[in-house]
Amino acid sequence: MRNHSKSSPWQYIPTLYFTSGVPYVIINTVSVIFYKKLGISNAQIALWTSFLYLPWVIKMFWGPIVDIYSTKRKWILYTQLAMCCCLGIVAFCLQLPNFFFISLAALTLGAFISATYDIATDGFYLLALTPEKQAFFSGIRSLFYRLAVIFGSGFLVVIAGFLEGYLNNIPLSWTIALGFSAIIFAILFIFHSLVLPFAESENSRQPQATNQIPFIKIITSYFQQEKILAILAFILLYRLGEAMLVKIASLFLLDKPELGGLGLNTSDVGLVYGTFGVVSLIFGGILGGLVIARYGLKKCILPMALALNLPDLFYVYMAYTKPSLTLVYPLVSLEQFGYGFGFTAFTVYLMYISQGEYKTSHFAISTGIMALGMMLPGIVSGYLQSSLGYPLFFVLVCFLTIPGMMTLFFIPLKSDRKN
Template identity: 80%
Template sequence: MKHQFVSRLPWAFIPTLYFASGVPYVIINTVSVIFYKKLGISNAQIALWTSFLYLPWVIKMFWGPFVDIYSTKRTWILATQLTMFFCLGLLAFSLQLPNFFFISLGILTIGAFISATYDIATDGFYLLALTPEQQAFFVGIRSLFYRLAVIFGSGILVFLAGKLEVNLKNISLSWTIALGVSALILAMIFILHRFVLPFPESDVKRQTETQTAIPFLQIITSYFRQQKILAILAFILLYRFGEAMLLKIASLFLLDKPEVGGLGLSTSDLGLVYGTFGVISLIFGGILGGLAISKYGLKKCLWPMALAMNLPNIFYIYMAYHQPSLNLVYPLVSLEQFGYGFGFTAFSVYLMYISQDEYKTSHFAISTGIMALGMMLPGIISGYLQQLFGYPLFFILVCVLTIPGMISMLFIPLKEEKQV
């Protein structure tokens, strides 16, 4: 039976589509670090293995065409949502097993590939189900609900797990319940989408014959033939190098006991400090960064934004040496996250800047894949370096490793008159 396009208000599905995109991502890449720490896994092991979970987002551009060739975007969305519900349910259950670490890690790996595939389908559906005017209007809405999902995962979910830890006196059971809640929420979103997602006329199964005509090799080679491509690659890989190392270790530092150099925050405190107020600050930093670039241009904003992202890392050096009270940790972490959001805006806009030819969508996908690689590689080594040097010296190293990324900015192509 052929479905006709059913006109529905985008408000009925765009918020939940992108909320359902953010929840698995933050659980896989952020919350996993926290519950592994609470369950006694070492910092080196956590940073190493959870960093590899970025891999699907590094290489998702290579199986994106299959989402076009086989079935519709709507079907892909529903299938990946349902599969993610089962993944999160199995993840919750796996924490009750004696050999939970590698079992749960395997489930997270499968979930990462499903989540990356869901992102491909969702972005494609967004372009098919909405008119150009609606796409422009809802771009901010979808970003907002994705960020709300991050607050839910790294803030509310972690806070809930922390409260359960105190009441149940059982860490693994507390996290099983918290992750089970997230699975149930995805199940409810799946049921909702089963009824409210429209059937765009253009959302049809593509013919394989037409797909083979796509010049994939030409698209990839055209990307790497750009002017000053080595400088561009260095910039993408190095701009967030220090921040990428900090990202994996920050929550571990906040949780670790003072006798081993950490701040000794409870799980609930971490959910508020880092996952709620920190993420809210990051969102406002990103908004302000967008306003600044729209007013002054990328070229004028790039250096101030890079400094705003990297200089607040010194707050972690201060906290490692002085172990301040919780009242001071709140503003220091929030300021660091605000700077990160502000500085990351320039990075995102530059990726759009270099994706302006006939293959702009594919070029942007390649750039974001390389960006994910630039997050994965520093994360892999961050845990070992932290255990080798201790927290104070590690955070000093983080600050030093922000310098190569800023040096790369001297060589990237960027014209004042270019509009982004």
């Protein structure tokens, strides 16, 4: 038998977090594109795909189950195998007349599986690596998660677009693209079953330790923080405009000009939004981290909020002027760069308020509320866009950025504390 304990973290940390990112981006981003190409209305797409955020909103409530039962290694392998099956089902059912709700049910199941995988992977990361290695690999895992986003929203979409033109069959093109992602998961399952170390020799002691966690105390301590209402308003509203925009952006790029869109083909959207846009977002996030490290969060948070929100005006411009593809590339890339730059301040503030005895649990609660702040606006975004049209919808998005920026003047944030 292979000695898994000798496996280097370089063998499994990059692929674990690549595996984490792929289903998230397929479920929450790529689904918007293939449903649009398969003729589903904008309102229906935005409504139902926004509900897919729900497992990431509530995953903290079944996190203890992952701790109590079995090992993180087994949870990782089982959820990878289950995700392979879910993606295969989605790919297959696109060939059926009633594909929408069958595929939506499979994506919903996949969302719960993916959220559970995230819990297990983060727990495995803490168990398998020393604190020094955890710090070293934090950037590596983030990089490979972002590469997974490029793979899903870029590579898969471009491949599907190429197949649409080559096969002249949109459902079959997406069946092949999603089937390919299912095969990738099967390969990753086999690979991880061979290389993942058995990191939990202390697993027999975990149920006792987990049962002693004062879950109610953790929740109440979070909501007893200073200025908690301002904090909650900040978490829910900081990305309100972006939450409305994110579900509609790719629909706008795909829609025909007579319907108010830019009329790009699938491959162009994969390149504009899923590749160049994501790369810009990554660089924006890196720069944001460097700026906060240099100047501190209190000095940076307002300028970074402006950097996140002001580029939404580019979509207003594109909706009114219908620019050429050569101009769409830099405009979308700049908007995504600003989003990555400004989002860094948001995540750093969530770490700022996650302090004390239960900081890990508090951060999980914050990220759950964050996901709720993305889900709720997304639910209504499609109906608003259908009612207003693209130009007025993007104008509304710009106005909805104001409440989040107003919360910055009320949240607790000490000037002498850098993050």
